Ligand code: ADP
């Protein structure tokens with residue numbers, strides 16, 4: 123089976139969130155199962171610098187406002203996987219991240235920058251760009267690649283089946299009507315049952331309407347997005363397509379996320395957890411926290427955005443401190459949340475420490491050194507950090523929503539008795555509910571370290587590897603062929 127993944131990010135070359143981790147790991151898992159998988163990526167600086175053995179495949183010429191566009195092919199680092207890279211310096215050779223400039227504002231020409239991605243996917247599918255390779259399936263990820271299925275649908279002789287995965291419905295790729303004329307798409311699509319969206323148009327909606335199958339990244343989120351509470355105005359479309367919508371849980375690349383990790387102070391295993399103590403001490407030292415083995419050490423590794431419920435945590439901080447806890451935070455995002463964390467670190471010196479920024483290595487050391495990871499998200503399509511935390515025996519504290527509720531088993535008398543507990547969860551996205559659960563976790567930590575170690579062992583033995591998820595995608599593809 124020949125599969126073309128279409129996406130805007132890939133770990134470790136360009137990453138703003140979990141999407142990049144998945145776009146790196148899923149194709150690898152599929153290749154291991156014998157599929158012929160390629161990835162199509164925009165030629166951002168990090169991609170051009172990181173993909174090896176790049177050679178030209180096709181000269182594309184002027185399109186979407188760029189005079190010189192060519193398609194390159196190369197190899198993804200540390201894999202056998204091929205990648206197509208769209209080299210369009212006028213659109214992609216810029217400071218900042220894939221979506222926003224250094225001023226944190228969206229690039230004004232994002233509609234053209236990402237239309238090119240979907241357009242190139244359709245032309246690769248047609249066999250026009252690479253005479254040596256054509257996909258049987260085009261699998262597009264998030265709004266950035268949402269137009270791939272529209273460009274494919276527009277050509278009646280192009281029958282390549284399409285799968286569209288929603289990683290986060292909150293980002294819908296909405297643009298003003300005036301931009302539509304620049305995309306080369308038929309006006310027939312511009313209706314409420316097409317990609318029109320309340321007087322504008324949406325790349326995400328194009329993916330939802332024109333793809334043959336829709337997936338999202340956890341079973342619970344697949345249900346949630348069909349409701350007004352989580353649907354971002356697209357719940358109607360999703361309900362209509364319920365028969366073609368399924369939730370396939372993300373997997374974890376356990377070669378990258380493992381307590382046998384060379385990035386951490388001391389390695390450890392589920393049966394011999396001693397090394398974790400040293401990781402905790404190293405983390406406390408690194409962050410200038412009191413070197414106190416008796417304090418439960420909570421951590422955050424996250425985008426600091428409304429989605430992630432960081433304001434709830436800030437409001438619940440007195441409970442964490444009152445319970446004898448410590449907190450380390452690694453994140454970047456909204457200015458106001460960053461400022462509030464900074465103030466907290468000043469209010470509780472030696473107990474709360476904050477690093478504003480993005481640091482892949484440090485994120486591993488935090489996963490290893492902390493006792494608990496806080497993920498109080500208001501909504502969470504899947505969430506990867508709680509899965510990473512589980513593997514390092516760092517118990518997740520999560521809002522019971524989306525993928526968080528599919529992956530963390532709350533600690534209750536019943537789950538303790540049946541040996542299933544792996545973390546802590548709470549039902550309402552409110553600081554009081556979070557605070558109460560933080561207190562409970564502190565109490566258990568102080569009271570019964572033997573039980574804590576048993577829960578931790580259980581957490582470390584959870585298996586969210588790609589094997590199952592990759593098999594699910596394969597079944598979906600086969601049904602389309
Ligand atoms: P989302 O994609 O919504 O941000 P996920 O939990 O799916 O949430 O994925 C987040 C990914 O980004 C994880 O790999 C996490 O480790 C990483 N991450 C988030 N913030 C940071 C940061 N400040 N430094 C390093 N890694 C981070």
Ligand code: GLC
Nearest residue numbers: 140141289339503504505506
């Ligand atoms: C999105 C979601 C996150 C998910 C990730 C990878 O960024 O916010 O929950 O884990 O995509 O699918």
